[in-house]
Amino acid sequence: LIPPGTLVSMLLRDVLLDEGIFEQPTEFRPERWLTKDKHHARCFVPFGKGSRMCLGLHLVMAELYLV
Numbered sequence: 001l002i003p004p005g006t007l008v009s010m011l012l013r014d015v016l017l018d019e020g021i022f023e024q025p026t027e028f029r030p031e032r033w034l035t036k037d038k039h040h041a042r043c044f045v046p047f048g049k050g051s052r053m054c055l056g057l058h059l060v061m062a063e064l065y066l067v
Helices: 011-015 029-035 036-042 059-067
Strands: none
Touching: none
């Protein structure tokens, strides 16, 4: 058992390739992100999360907004 209060992490790959979350996870299907399903939005973490999150997140989002 994991003691209460223990921080747990997992690889992004494990989430994105989980067939329980995404149907046909190995196929290129960008439309999967166009849904309003908040569950999918929680699984979209290309920049990581928390204190180890990519520092370039805001720069990239600004670039995408301009394009």
